Amino acid sequence: MVALVKDKRGAILVQTMVILPILVLVVFGGFEVWKVMSVKQSLTSGTSEAARYLSFNHRRGSDDRNIAEGIIYKELSNNDLIGNTSFVLDIRYYELSDDLELVRPIPDPTTLPCWTMFRVEAELRLPWTIIIPGLSPKSSFSITDRQVGKTFCR
Amino acid sequence: MKALIKGERGSTQVIELVLIIPIFVLILYGSFEVWKVVSVKQSLDAAVGRLAQCLRLYHGGDDDRDRCESIIRMELGGNNLMDGSLELTIEYYDASDRQIPDPTDLSCNAIFTVEGKVKLPWDIPLVSSGDNMYLISKHTSFIECEPREELTP
Numbered sequence: 601m602v603a604l605v606k607d608k609r610g611a612i613l614v615q616t617m618v619i620l621p622i623l624v625l626v627v628f629g630g631f632e633v634w635k636v637m638s639v640k641q642s643l644t645s646g647t648s649e650a651a652r653y654l655s656f657n658h659r660r661g662s663d664d665r666n667i668a669e670g671i672i673y674k675e676l677s678n679n680d681l682i683g684n685t686s687f688v689l690d691i692r693y694y695e696l697s698d699d700l701e702l703v704r705p706i707p708d709p710t711t712l713p714c715w716t717m718f719r720v721e722a723e724l725r726l727p728w729t730i731i732i733p734g735l736s737p738k739s740s741f742s743i744t745d746r747q748v749g750k751t752f753c754r
Numbered sequence: 755m756k757a758l759i760k761g762e763r764g765s766t767q768v769i770e771l772v773l774i775i776p777i778f779v780l781i782l783y784g785s786f787e788v789w790k791v792v793s794v795k796q797s798l799d800a801a802v803g804r805l806a807q808c809l810r811l812y813h814g815g816d817d818d819r820d821r822c823e824s825i826i827r828m829e830l831g832g833n834n835l836m837d838g839s840l841e842l843t844i845e846y847y848d849a850s851d852r853q854i855p856d857p858t859d860l861s862c863n864a865i866f867t868v869e870g871k872v873k874l875p876w877d878i879p880l881v882s883s884g885d886n887m888y889l890i891s892k893h894t895s896f897i898e899c900e901p902r903e904e905l906t907p
Contacts, residue, residue, distance in 0.1 A: 612770040616777075623781065634792070645803065649895055656901045657863055670849075671865060671894055678867065678892035752901040 632730060636743065639682050643724050643745045646675030651720045651749035658710040658751045665708050672722055688725040693718060700748065714753035721746045787878055790835050791889070794874065797836075798891045801829035802870040805844070806893040809868065813858035813897050826870055841873035862899035867892055 650668040657664040669691055677683040695703040696717035709718045725742045808822035815821075823844055830836055846857045849865040857866040874887040881887070 610766070610770070612767060612774060616770075616774050620777075627781075641799070645893065652898070653863070653896055656898060667863075667865065671896065674865070674867065674894040678894060680890075754901050 635681050635728075636726070636730075639676070639679060639724070639726065640743050640745070642676050642679040642682070643672070643722055643743060644747075646672035647720055647722045647745045647747045649675065650722075651718075651747035654709050654718070654720065655749040655752050658712065660710055662710060664710050668720075676724070682724075682727065685727040687727045690723040690725075692721045692723075694721065696748065709749070709751070712751050714751055716751050717748060718751065719746055719748050787881075790876075791874070791878075794830075794833060794835055794872065795889050795891070797830050797833040798870055798872055798889055801826040802868055802891040802893045804829065805870070806866075806868045806895040809857050809866070810895040810898045813860070815858075818858045819856050830872060835875075836872075837875045839875050841875075843871040845869045845871070857897070860897050862897055864897050865894060866897070867894045 650671045653668045653671060654664060657667070672691065673689065676687065676689070693706045693709045695706050695712060696719055697703055698717060700717065702719075706712065706718070709720070712718055721744060723742050723744045725740060730741050805822050805826045808825055809819070812818045812822060826844065827840065827842065830840055830842065845868075846854045847867040847869065848854050848857075848860065851867070854860070854866070857864075857868070860866060869890065869892045871888055871890045874889065878887060
């Protein structure tokens with residue numbers, strides 16, 4: 601037993617075998633975090649462009665809502681990490697008070713009167729599975745972005 | 755050499771070190787390469803985003819496109835990794851993904867996409883063979899004009 605404790609042969613190899621999986625985990629974890637951050641950035645950019653578009657274009661009965669939603673889809677498609685896959689995107693609208701308090705969910709911001717605050721909320725379900733060691737794989741991981749606009753009029 | 759053959763304690767540790775050090779050097783070098791690419795990609799993303807923003811607001815004058823494009827060159831030129839040699843291609847697309855020469859010619863509220871493509875000024879061993887490693891970033895925006903809705907009297 602004493603001989604085994606004193607025997608230092610193979611110590612570096614054992615240490616490496618312990619450290620290497622942790623290192624691989626950190627590298628792949630970092631890559632996974634970067635992927636999610638990149639997609640979140642695209643979602644934020646798309647939602648903010650859509651909110652801005654709807655702030656300036658909100659004619660009743662027009663196609664403005666669909667055009668704004670198209671901007672979000674296009675901005676997400678521009679990101680190669682998500683653009684080549686089919687993704688599920690849920691877009692919701694809310695009317696806000698001037699103090700940015702939530703008033704009610706609305707189906708279409710183009711029905712709002714002039715100078716009304718509204719919020720565009722886009723929820724994207726990530727098309728890949730995120731595996732967290734020790735937990736069951738989470739396949740329905742989603743990220744949400746919210747942007748505020750105002751129905752500007754002339 | 756004698757010690758190596760006899761399998762003495764010191765020599766075993768040397769062999770272990772010789773085996774492991776290249777792995778760690780590779781990991782360190784790889785991390786540095788990844789950081790460099792991520793840094794340039796981040797600059798490109800920011801620059802293309804600003805270019806789209808600029809074109810969204812300024813689309814009346816003759817040289818608006820050139821003025822806005824100078825932003826992307828300044829942003830990328832500000833990244834020390836770009837080494838002063840900037841090979842950049844900027845392309846524009848309309849809502850139907852058709853290539854257009856100048857988005858400032860589009861009508862109000864038209865959707866456009868800006869694509870910036872930059873060549874990395876260095877080679878990445880084992881990844882890029884020769885000089886064909888490019889980074890691409892795209893951003894979509896619209897030509898912003900006055901609000902459309904008339905105020906009811």
